[in-house]
Amino acid sequence: MPLPPPLSSHDAEHAATLWVAHQPWLLARLQQRLRNHAEAEDVASETFERILHTRRLRSLHEPRAYLTTIAKHILLRNWRRRDLEQAWLEALAQCAPACHPSVEERAILLESLTRIDQALEGMSPKGRTVFLLSQLDGLTYAQIADRMGLSISMVRKYMAQGLRQCMQAMDQQAAG
Structure with missing residues (x-):
């Protein structure tokens, strides 16, 4: 994915405020759900990164609802990828080792x-x-x-x- 243009100073300030105000809450929510600190941190970081890429900082009226929605999409994508990887590994296990x-x-x-x-x-x-x-x-x-x-x-x-x-x-x- 190409890098977005740099944030304006106002947007960067807004992003920092959003991070400080909501990142601990999102991280705690994800840790409770995932029971894995490292994965929760990854998802929380990716959630904020996505918001920065979409440039929706100023229009967020319900930031926690929006953060939750983005985080859920990331979790679903990650779980789907794991399921796909597991199915692929199971299929690969049925092949002769020389074909791996x-x-x-x-x-x-x-x-x-x-x-x-x-x-x-x-x-x-x-x-x-x-x-x-x-x-x-x-x-x-x-x-x-x-x-x-x-x-x-x-x-x-x-x-x-x-x-x-x-x-x-x-x-x-x-x-x-």
């Missing part, structure tokens, strides 16, 4: 899977199902249309959307 990728290749593959997962998360449930039936199950567009009660042109539309979102996710990975 190197540590570097594993990191790249896991990052790619995470980006694709995020891209598909942005699709409608029907669109995601169409895409997965095609890409994972190898069904033809006609088979998918029949199974889901859709027209073939609608299946094409969902596939184009899924491929476009996956390509954007992979482009972001390459740029990052």
Whole structure:
């Protein structure tokens, strides 16, 4: 992700005030929920970083509600990533050791899977199902249309959307 432009002195002052006023509260709330101090600190820091990137400092009327919402999104993303990583490791365990990728290749593959997962998360449930039936199950567009009660042109539309979102996710990975 590209760096945002520097904060104005007023925004930087507002960010510091927000941090001092609400970071201890958010950290305590996260520690209570996670029971892991280091993870709670990471999520709290990322929450404030996100707010800085969105430039919504002046428009926050309910900062704790907004911080809670951002933190929940971060937690869900982290948990989803862990679940994805666990599923991938379980699948990898079924392969012969000679087929296992190197540590570097594993990191790249896991990052790619995470980006694709995020891209598909942005699709409608029907669109995601169409895409997965095609890409994972190898069904033809006609088979998918029949199974889901859709027209073939609608299946094409969902596939184009899924491929476009996956390509954007992979482009972001390459740029990052």
